[in-house]
Amino acid sequence: MHVYPRLIPVLLLEGDRLVKTKGFEDPRYVGDPVNVISIFNDLEVDELVILDIGAAKSRVPARMELLNRIATEAFIPLAYGGGVETAAQAQAIIAAGFEKIIVNTALVTHTDAVREMVRALGSQAIVASLDVRGTDDGYVVHTGGGADAAAFTVDEWVALATDVGVGEILVTNIDHEGTREGIDLDLVRTVAATAAVPVIAHGGVGGRGDLVAPIEHAGASAVAAGTAFVMQSGRESVLINYPTRPQIDALFGHLFDGRGEPIAAQQFGLDLDAATSDEFxxxxxxxxxxxxxxxxxxxxxxxxxxxxxxxxxxxxxxxYPIGLESEKALDKFVAELKAAGRGKKYDCIMGVSGGTDSSYLAHLLVKKGVRPLAVHFDNTWNSPTATSNIFAVLDKLGVDLETYVVDNAEYDDIYRSFMLAGVKDIEAPTDIGFMGVLYRAAEKHGIRHIVEGHSFRTEGISPMGWLYMDGGYIKGVHKRFGTVPMKTYPNLDFTNFVKWSAFSRIQRTRPLYWIDYNKEAAKRFLADEYGWQWYGGHHLENRFTAFYHTYFLPTRFGIxxxxxxxxxxxxxxxxxxxxxxxxxxxxxxxDPELIAMVKKRIGFDDAGFEHVMTMPKKDYTDYSTYKRRFELLRPFFWLMWKLDRVPKSFYVKFCIPRKKR
Structure with missing residues (x-):
């Protein structure tokens, strides 16, 4: 087994938020640092770099409370850079659980302080960050998060870093940072040729091939990337990803006398004694x-x-009979998508989760020549398997992704509200939020078709009494129990729902209804074709959804x-x-660890969690919903169903009055 070069995700911090930038400018929110780090934990990354661009410019390190939270969550080596100027600051951050300190401005303005850091913590704990911009006259060294030019050549800066005694050098061409145009190999080569310590190449990684080039052709010892590990290439949408060990083996194996073993297809199935079910x-x-x-x-x-x-x-x-008739129906629908998309970049909006159905639907549509825009609702509870699957399938198919990331504190407050409400429907916010994101994407891009990866033959239909959802329900429960204003949650209110389904003529269609769709065969195919991974159960690709299905519903409601x-x-x-x-x-x-995560994120101590698990049970009818409106407008929604504006399951579950039991 080979020890391959390190691949290091870089997370940019601004305040308490993770952001994505281009050239360290125009920060864009991509998620909560603690949640993202928990995903990288499970992806088994080599180490993690956190660059606080706000602190780098203000010269004030991040709050220790935040750094303590980050260090507590991480089970991988962490390096922190941003505003560290004294040995005392560096020691406090190391004491919090970080393994390395990254210095940039301080190396130039507080050189003696950096020497003291090296003496106190050792060379291995101090990384010097070289930021440059290109000019007609060559590279210009910059400090202050790229804001200030420094009176050093690259060679002079490297000589200073070496003299001070740092253990590594992180090299970034700011003009490449966040662009996906590839790392500046000339810069890396220049630094590696003169530095006496390992060089980490950073800034501009686009595809997986860009991870190899600095090692193979420029003398780098490791490669760091931000955008490439937190965004999907097509539309710069948030998608946490990291190559698996077999994929790393495939990338670097040729540098170490041969490639590794091919990725094995995942095995599926359970060995259960069906005879035990006879009495049932x-x-x-x-x-x-x-x-x-x-x-x-x-x-x-x-x-x-x-x-x-x-x-x-x-x-x-x-x-939707299976056979020649259904094949013709699917081909007719594909033709309609292509006609509707003529003159546009995309033919349809396609929701993706990383699950079996949406992944196979992506394959099906692309192979039939459809140009979908994949849309993902990131409620900040994604599992690593979900993000890996989305990346693997869409990347190979060349499908663009648009991700909507809700504010994590706001969303956790919505979840908390539903748990305090005493109802079953604590996952309703995800379903409604996802649909709200799909409709908004369709309106934004002028697309009339939303395709959904659902099959009644493999999923069935959820009973009304087990799960109810509508935008009025979300709003009503949160208004009563919530404390964080609902600003980023993409709710689906009644007016917009009617507007999008009736007047905007946005159609929702489930193409899997027209094919002989076999779930187990789809899993095997996706694993073989795309390196897709099974996540252990229906709807378990999301952590909170997994908690909901495996613990909350069975334990509290016996469902x-x-x-x-x-x-x-x-x-x-x-x-x-x-x-x-x-x-x-x-x-x-x-899963005890999953339950502990939910308690921690939602804000329940043991007593509070016990209370919500044992409090009197309530129903959606105890709160404000749109159900009565749907029933009063039953003829209208019957027409919407017949026009493919809403699924039949919506009409049956929401528009037909519920019988009293």
């Missing part, structure tokens, strides 16, 4: 065709013991959403009914 299936309270039980809202068994959801499946199956998906697979002939029952009755166990 013999109960009269279990549907005779799937595994829906009588306590599921709306189950309504007929005289033959078959549930309503089986009949709904059959209705949809007749509407197991696997029943819906497994029943759909049984109806579609993709799973044996006995095996589905065995998987359903297998106990679910919440």
């Amino acid at each position: 299936l013999s109960s009269p309270d279990v549907c005779r065709r799937c595994i829906i039980t009588s306590d599921v809202p709306g189950a309504a068994f007929d005289a033959d013991g078959v549930c309503y959801y089986c009949h709904l499946h059959d209705s949809l199956d007749k509407q 197991n959403f696997r029943q819906i998906e497994l029943s759909a697979l049984v109806r579609s002939g993709q799973m044996d009914r006995r095996l589905a029952a065995a998987q359903f009755i297998e106990p679910r166990h919440g």
Whole structure:
């Protein structure tokens, strides 16, 4: 096994926010530092650099409270740069849990202080940051976060850093930073030729090939990148990513006498004894065709013991039959997308999550010549698997991504509000936010088609009594229990919903309805074709969603959403009914680390969390919603369904009055 060069994500900090810049200017919010670091933890990065561009300009280091939080969250080596000018400041940051201090301005203006840092902490703990800009006369060294020119040539600066005794040099051409145009290899080569310490190349990494060039052709010992590890290339959209170990092996293996082993396809499936399900299936309270039980809202068994959801499946199956007819319908729809997109950059808006369905839908559309704009709603709870999958699939397909990142403190407050409300629907904000982002993207780009990666044959339909969502519900619950103003959350209010679905004529379509879509086959194909990874269960690609499905719903309400998906697979002939029952009755166990993360981020101590898990249960009917409006406008939304402006599932769940139990 080879020890390959280090690949180091660089996070730019401004205040308490992570930002993306170009040339260290025009900062753009990309997320919460603690959440992003937690994702990089799981991606097993070599180390992490945090450059505080605000502190670099103000000469005041970040608040120690923030640095303590960052260091506590990180399980990887951390380096911090920004406004550090004294040995005491450096020692305090190291004591907080950082391993290295990065100095830029201080090397020039407080040289003796940097020498003291080296004496106190050792050369290995001090990194000198060389920032330059190119001119007609050559490189000009800059300090103060790129704001001030310094009276040094590159050679003079390197000589000073070497004399002071720093352990490494971080080299950045500011003109390349954030551009994705590639690292300035001439600059790296110049520094590496004269420096007596390892050189880290930084600034301008675009594709994965840019990670190799500084090592192979310019003498760098490591490569650092900001934009490339936090953004997707197409539209500069937020997408945390990092190459896997096999991918790193493929990148650098030729530099070390041969490439590594190819990435193996992930194995799928569970080894369960289906015979244990016989007693469960013999109960009269279990549907005779799937595994829906009588306590599921709306189950309504007929005289033959078959549930309503089986009949709904059959209705949809007749509407979208598999075969030659469905192939023609899909081809006709593709033609409509291409016609609608004529003269535009994109044909449709496509929501992506990193899950199986949206990933396969991306493949399907692109292979049929459709030009989708992928849109992702980042609620700041993404798992590393989700971001890796989005990157892997979209990057290979060449699909542009537009990401909307909600303010993490605001979003956590919305989650907290729903938990305090005592209702089941604590994941409603994500579903509504995602749909709000899709409609806004369609309006922004003048696109009339939104395509969704959903299949009733593999996912089923969520019962009304298990999950209710609408924009009025989000607003009402947050108004009652929230404390952080809702400014960045993309709510879907009633007026905009009607405007976008009726008057803007934005259509929502689910193309997977027209194909013989097999979930397990799709997983294997995506793994083989794109290096896609399975995330362990339906809708578990998001951390809070995983908490919701594996712990919150089963523990507090006795609800197991696997029943819906497994029943759909049984109806579609993709799973044996006995095996589905065995998987359903297998106990679910919440991940203690995930539960601890939720408590920490949402702001509950042990007693507060115990309270929300045991408080009196409430229902969406206890709060303000749009449900009554949907029911009163039932004829209108029936027409919207027939015109493909809303899915049939929306009409059935939201517009038909709920029967009192």
